[in-house]
Amino acid sequence: MSARPPSGVDTAIRARGLGKHFGGLVAVDRVDLTVPAGQVYGFLGPNGSGKSTTIRMLCGLLLPSAGEIEVLGLEVPRQAEALRSRVGYMTQKFSLFDDLSVRENLEFVAAIQGVAQAETAARVDELLARYRFEDRERQLAGTLSGGWKQRLGLACAVIHRPELLFLDEPTSAVDPESRRDFWEKLFELADAGTTIMVSTHLMDEAERCHRLAILDRGRLVADGTPAQLAGALAGRTLLVETATPRRVLEALVGVAGLLSVVQIGSNLRVLTGDGADPRRALRDIEAALGETGLAADVTEVASNLEDVFVAATRNGSRPPERAP
Amino acid sequence: MKWRRLWAITTKELRQLRRDRVSLGMIVGIPVIQLVLFGYAINTNVRDIAAGIADQANTSASRALVMDMLATDVVAPAASANTPQQLMEMIQRGQIGVGIVIPPDFEQRRHDGRPVAQVLVDGSDTAVQAVAAQLAQVPVDGAAPDPRAPARSTPPEGAISVVSFYNPERRSAVNVVPGLIGVILTMTMVMFTGIAIVREHERGNMEMLIATPLTSAELMIGKVLPYIGIGLLQVSVILALGRWLFAVPVRGGLLDVYVAAGLLIVANLALGLLISTRARSQFQAMQMTMFVFLPSILLSGFLFPFAGMPKVAQWLAEVLPLTHFIRLIRGVMLRGAGLAQQWTEVAALAGFTFVMMAVAIRRFRKRLD
Ligand SMILES: Nc1ncnc2c1ncn2[C@@H]1O[C@H](COP(=O)(O)OP(=O)(O)OP(=O)(O)O)[C@@H](O)[C@H]1O
Ligand SMILES: [Mg+2]
Numbered sequence: 001m002s003a004r005p006p007s008g009v010d011t012a013i014r015a016r017g018l019g020k021h022f023g024g025l026v027a028v029d030r031v032d033l034t035v036p037a038g039q040v041y042g043f044l045g046p047n048g049s050g051k052s053t054t055i056r057m058l059c060g061l062l063l064p065s066a067g068e069i070e071v072l073g074l075e076v077p078r079q080a081e082a083l084r085s086r087v088g089y090m091t092q093k094f095s096l097f098d099d100l101s102v103r104e105n106l107e108f109v110a111a112i113q114g115v116a117q118a119e120t121a122a123r124v125d126e127l128l129a130r131y132r133f134e135d136r137e138r139q140l141a142g143t144l145s146g147g148w149k150q151r152l153g154l155a156c157a158v159i160h161r162p163e164l165l166f167l168d169e170p171t172s173a174v175d176p177e178s179r180r181d182f183w184e185k186l187f188e189l190a191d192a193g194t195t196i197m198v199s200t201h202l203m204d205e206a207e208r209c210h211r212l213a214i215l216d217r218g219r220l221v222a223d224g225t226p227a228q229l230a231g232a233l234a235g236r237t238l239l240v241e242t243a244t245p246r247r248v249l250e251a252l253v254g255v256a257g258l259l260s261v262v263q264i265g266s267n268l269r270v271l272t273g274d275g276a277d278p279r280r281a282l283r284d285i286e287a288a289l290g291e292t293g294l295a296a297d298v299t300e301v302a303s304n305l306e307d308v309f310v311a312a313t314r315n316g317s318r319p320p321e322r323a324p
Numbered sequence: 325m326k327w328r329r330l331w332a333i334t335t336k337e338l339r340q341l342r343r344d345r346v347s348l349g350m351i352v353g354i355p356v357i358q359l360v361l362f363g364y365a366i367n368t369n370v371r372d373i374a375a376g377i378a379d380q381a382n383t384s385a386s387r388a389l390v391m392d393m394l395a396t397d398v399v400a401p402a403a404s405a406n407t408p409q410q411l412m413e414m415i416q417r418g419q420i421g422v423g424i425v426i427p428p429d430f431e432q433r434r435h436d437g438r439p440v441a442q443v444l445v446d447g448s449d450t451a452v453q454a455v456a457a458q459l460a461q462v463p464v465d466g467a468a469p470d471p472r473a474p475a476r477s478t479p480p481e482g483a484i485s486v487v488s489f490y491n492p493e494r495r496s497a498v499n500v501v502p503g504l505i506g507v508i509l510t511m512t513m514v515m516f517t518g519i520a521i522v523r524e525h526e527r528g529n530m531e532m533l534i535a536t537p538l539t540s541a542e543l544m545i546g547k548v549l550p551y552i553g554i555g556l557l558q559v560s561v562i563l564a565l566g567r568w569l570f571a572v573p574v575r576g577g578l579l580d581v582y583v584a585a586g587l588l589i590v591a592n593l594a595l596g597l598l599i600s601t602r603a604r605s606q607f608q609a610m611q612m613t614m615f616v617f618l619p620s621i622l623l624s625g626f627l628f629p630f631a632g633m634p635k636v637a638q639w640l641a642e643v644l645p646l647t648h649f650i651r652l653i654r655g656v657m658l659r660g661a662g663l664a665q666q667w668t669e670v671a672a673l674a675g676f677t678f679v680m681m682a683v684a685i686r687r688f689r690k691r692l693d
Contacts, residue, residue: 056692060691091528091532111328112333112538
């Protein structure tokens with residue numbers, strides 16, 4: 001790929017105080033974002049947290065209710081038209097034509113994205129080869145399986161060699177093997193200088209991003225590199241090893257200062273609340289266990305992104321979640 | 325405006341259409357079904373209309389003529405009377421739809437070759453009107469009936485004269501088919517375009533399309549281009565079937581017919597586009613199509629004579645493209661008039677198209693909200 005690093009901008013996206021409401025519903029609330037050029041930037045958040053709405057505003061497809069956006073040095077939505085040919089956008093829902101073949105879809109998108117007529121055939125062939133569509137190029141897009149559809153979506157989104165790529169949950173319906181494959185392609189693109197903003201709610205994907213932002217109910221609740229975000233939770237994750245995890249879990253329900261307790265195999269993973277002192281929580285847990293006479297081993301472990309996600313998206317006032 | 329992008333949209337639309345059996349079927353099916361329904365319903369599908377008979381001659385020949393008329397099965401004897409006045413009263417009361425009058429001097433008239441009988445028709449019912457034409461063709465022994473029995477408000481030279489009350493225009497398939505071209509185009513063209521754009525919203529394609537450099541004009545014009553060809557194809561189907569089934573003539577130039585149809589097609593496509601900028605679902609697009617279609621059918625002069633409508637309805641009708649088309653096409657097909665002679669109708673259609681298209685393109689936003 002010959003995508004060049006965006007000329008003269010090292011910040012691909014900058015948004016300040018971004019907000020969007022639909023009637024009374026606040027979908028995005030005062031979000032500040034800075035996405036450095038040339039990186040894979042993850043956008044993490046539960047269902048309905050405003051990921052798609054934010055991406056649409058950044059693309060100029062929705063008018064923000066509040067705030068300012070600058071993408072690739074252009075002001076959005078005012079200069080959105082000038083931006084179109086420089087960004088690629090892969091929608092959350094498959095948005096190519098079910099009743100056109102793989103090749104026809106690529107040729108169509110090439111034409112409307114302004115790929116030069118003389119180059120189109122070569123570019124389409126190149127993408128068919130790169131995304132391994134050679135023996136499916138005549139298949140109707142609607143008959144492709146989920147993973148292949150997403151690949152076609154990506155191929156179409158990058159056909160005009162955009163500097164910036166928005167991918168809205170590109171892999172939520174894709175098996176792990178195809179997902180790995182898909183991410184391979186993303187890093188290839190990033191290597192060639194493309195900035196990628198990808199929304200997801202999968203932890204293993206978030207883990208692979210250079211940086212990520214976590215959105216919860218329209219609010220930006222955390223952002224940074226995965227290591228920074230996990231590091232910020234140092235000390236707050238405890239592992240409870242026990243022979244009777246279900247009973248220990250019940251015993252921990254009443255303990256104050258715990259944000260979540262989930263069972264992982266025969267162990268329990270405990271996340272302490274934001275304001276709570278982890279050491280005190282540890283003592284409380286041991287006391288609670290002592291009362292019930294259950295044997296368990298409590299140790300502090302390194303936090304991972306799942307803990308970050310839970311800590312960021314779980315309001316401290318809610319009771320700890322009990323594993324189902 | 326980039327021709328390449330516009331053409332990409334057009335070819336994409338054609339490819340999709342080629343793979344969409346239902347739409348393909350509708351393109352040909354709607355004209356055929358409508359033509360057959362309208363054509364036959366108005367022309368020959370009439371059976372057992374209540375008839376009143378006043379046989380003032382009462383000779384064996386006059387009784388034979390009445391029996392011949394009844395044998396056609398289109399009328400059934402419902403009442404007998406002594407005078408034409410009594411029959412007219414019965415028609416007025418709605419008791420009968422057709423009155424058959426055989427005057428006392430029947431034998432003399434038969435001998436002279438003058439009209440021997442009169443068929444009184446309740447012209448307020450178009451279906452009944454067609455009956456008269458059929459009855460008028462019943463041959464009279466010893467007389468020389470005009471085989472064409474031309475349908476006019478003045479008594480024809482045939483053996484049996486027809487007098488039509490309330491609706492002297494006397495419609496028939498010949499009159500209906502040219503208008504039907506307009507009705508079918510109004511229905512299908514508005515609906516097809518309305519749906520073509522709304523469907524992309526429903527299937528999620530639109531979000532992808534508006535995120536590209538494609539302009540509103542390219543998208544809209546590119547999308548309707550294929551339907552101009554499809555509309556003209558429908559016109560051909562109707563003309564061919566009309567000629568074959570109902571012997572509908574084209575007295576003016578065939579090119580004029582296609583140009584007139586082309587004008588109506590683009591007017592309706594533009595209207596369909598405007599609808600598509602409002603409708604949120606295919607169902608809504610259909611509803612809005614009906615909202616335009618019904619007044620078009622009722623007010624355009626297709627079913628009811630324009631001159632007989634109240635002023636307000638006439639003003640409203642002037643806004644509908646179908647009104648202008650019906651005048652235009654009847655002029656071309658039935659009176660052999662040229663388009664230049666009817667330039668005001670041409671201008672009205674072109675103006676309508678221009679305004680609708682401009683509004684549709686302006687209203688279309690490359691945004692989701
Ligand atoms: N056009 C709209 N009209 C009204 N409400 C909307 C509209 N679009 C989104 N919303 C609401 O805004 C909120 C955020 O939606 P959004 O689609 O941005 O979430 P998301 O993070 O992308 O969720 P998901 O992971 O399910 O895709 C939701 O509550 C949604 O119902
Ligand atoms: Mg979403």
